[in-house]
Each structure stands twice: as structure tokens, then as C-alpha cells.
Amino acid sequence: MTNLSDKSQELLNRIYEGETxxxxxxxxxxxxxxxxxxxxxxxxxNVSHPEVIKKMAREYFEAGSxxxxxxxxxxxxxxQKHYGFEDSVFKFNKLAAQLAKSQAPExxxxxxxxxxxxxxxxxxxxxxxxxxxxxxxNQALALEEGGADCVVIETMLDIDxxxxxxxxxxxxxxxxxxxxxxFDLGPRGFFTMMGxxxxxxAKKLEQSGAQVIGANCGNGIxxxxxxxxxxxxxxxxxxxxxxxxxxxxxxxxxxxxxxxxEYMAEQFMKLKDVGxxxxxxxxxxxxxxxxALSNAINK
Numbered sequence: 001m002t003n004l005s006d007k008s009q010e011l012l013n014r015i016y017e018g019e020t021x022x023x024x025x026x027x028x029x030x031x032x033x034x035x036x037x038x039x040x041x042x043x044x045x046n047v048s049h050p051e052v053i054k055k056m057a058r059e060y061f062e063a064g065s066x067x068x069x070x071x072x073x074x075x076x077x078x079x080q081k082h083y084g085f086e087d088s089v090f091k092f093n094k095l096a097a098q099l100a101k102s103q104a105p106e107x108x109x110x111x112x113x114x115x116x117x118x119x120x121x122x123x124x125x126x127x128x129x130x131x132x133x134x135x136x137x138n139q140a141l142a143l144e145e146g147g148a149d150c151v152v153i154e155t156m157l158d159i160d161x162x163x164x165x166x167x168x169x170x171x172x173x174x175x176x177x178x179x180x181x182x183f184d185l186g187p188r189g190f191f192t193m194m195g196x197x198x199x200x201x202a203k204k205l206e207q208s209g210a211q212v213i214g215a216n217c218g219n220g221i222x223x224x225x226x227x228x229x230x231x232x233x234x235x236x237x238x239x240x241x242x243x244x245x246x247x248x249x250x251x252x253x254x255x256x257x258x259x260x261x262e263y264m265a266e267q268f269m270k271l272k273d274v275g276x277x278x279x280x281x282x283x284x285x286x287x288x289x290x291x292a293l294s295n296a297i298n299k
Contacts, residue, residue: 007149008176011067011109012211015238015277020297023242023280024060024068025290027113029257031056031071041083043075046095053096057103057110063287064294066108067278070096070148073115073155076135078127090142097146112143112151112175114165121160129164136168140175150176152240153210155217157182157193159201163208170209178212178240178278179205183219183227190227198227202234214240217282220247220259221267228274238277243268245284257284261292268293 004012015021031042034052046053053071060068075093080086093112100110114136119127140151151169156162162179169177181201183190190198198215205213213235215227221243228241245257245264264285271279279297281289 003174004176005149005174007109008174010107011150011176012238015212020272020276021066021278022064022290022294022297023111023240023278024065025281025285025287026245026283027056027069027071027073029284029286041080041085042071042073043080043092043096044083044085044088046071046092046099047088050095050099053099054103057100059287060290061103061105061108063291064298065280065290067111067150067280068100068104068108069111069113069152070100070143070146071113072096072139072143073113075139076115076117077138078117078119078135079115089138093139093142094146097143097148101147109149110147111178112140112148114139114151114153114169115155116157116161121158132161132164133168136165137172140169140173144173144175148175150178152178152180152212154180154242155182156180157196159194159196159204159208162205166205166209176211177209178214179208179210180214180216180240180242181205182217183215185219185223190223190230198230199234202231202237206235206237210237212238212240212278214242214276214278216240216242217244220244221264221271225267225270225274228271228276232275239275240278240280241271241276242280242282243285244282245289248284259284261286261289264289265292265296269296272297
């Protein structure tokens, strides 16, 4: 394990000093509104539409984000194979970090986004632990070379895959390693698709070396307050929560998210009261949501 970079340490210090760090909003939602076709490769936009990616980072920073995520969520070799871009993985990830970094203010942070590979580890699937590790290592190294200050391994369902990603980041980079999982509400409570509860996730993420733990996606803010409370009862690690703008519906062929910036800003303060240290948005949220959050926190 390497020592943290100066920027990673700065972010961690600000958290432990009691500051609430504001993350950004939805990347996919933003790109879809700015030219990404259904079924298109978001990471390829780093090459073909760099101005859109820079504008996205700039708008989130200007709205009040302390930290923005890179456009690299699906940047693994496994995901890029679906588009025929498996040979461009390092380039896509490095460029994702460079574009966001070019818009960052002096005390802003760029957080490399690592999403799930979409594959299952052996024996359930066909991918070995080493292949999974190498994929995350390649992404993390590219993001760090592009200037990312930290990493969030986000929207994860499998604790074993998440643990491998954490290991790859911590063994090969000096970036702060954060990890967030996604939970659904069923008859017996909240679980990931692989059967992990928020309480167990908090404990296992901490054991796996996550320096910040949390949840993102899948739920509107009210459910995320519940999830955050359950995780907070199981760990005293710094926590990150990025909420969807509610559960989407299809209206006249358009996907609409119901939770307004004003409504979410009011509820965001409940996350702060629970003890969440990094708060932001996920699917359906926009710079307007982040501006409302920033205004609420700065009051």
C-alpha cells in the first residue's frame, strides 16, 4: 500500500475536520441530454465530444461541487469489449481524468469513477480474480496518470468484486479509495442483487480497505436516508451517499425523474444529520440539484 497523495490527504483531512463535501450529479443523465445516443458508449465521448465532458465538469463545479466524478464508469476492458473499444481502455480513462481536471478549481477534487464490470467471478462466472484485478488496476493507473485525485468504486453489487477493485487501487496508486454499493428494497429489507445488506456492506467494505464507504444509485433520497442510517450504525468510517432523483417513469417516451432540486435539497440535510460526509446525486440529478444542495449546506 502506498501513501496517499497530497490531494487525497487534503480531501480526507477536510472530511475529518467536519466539512460536508459536495459531490456532483448524474453523468449518464447529463450525457444523454447532450448528444449521447441510446446504446452509445459514454466513455468514447471523452474522445469524440471532449467539450461536452469539460462543460459537464465545469457546470458541476460552478454549481457548488467540491468533487466531480470522471466519465469512466464503464471504462473496464469487459464493458468496452461490447463496443469494440477494448484497446482504448487506458486512453479513455486517462482522458476522462484529464478533461475533468482541466476544469477543477484549486481546492476542487477529481474522483475517478470505477463501475462494475458486468461479469461474474468464478465459479459463478468465467472471470478469474486475477483478470478482474488486472482490469481495475489498468483503469486506476490510467485515471491517476490523467490527474484523478481519488477513486470511487461505485454502483457495486458484489462485495468480492468490490474488494478486488479496492485492492487494485490501494496496491497500485496513491489515490484515496472509496466504495459505494447499490441496494434494492425487497420484502425482507434492503439488499444488493448479490444478497448483501447495508450493515454487512459497511463492515466488509471497511475490512477490504475502503477509506470511505457508502451507497449510490437505485433509490430516491428517502430510501437512501434509511440505507445511510443502517450503514452508519455499522461503521464510523467516512460515508458517501449519491442519490437518484427518485424512481423514474416513462412519460410520452421520455424518462422523467420526480424529485426536484428543492425537494432533494431539503432531504439532503437529513443525510448530513445521519453523519454522511460526502453528499451528491446520481441518475436524474443535474447541476440544478447540486446548486440547491450547495445553497442548503452553505446556509
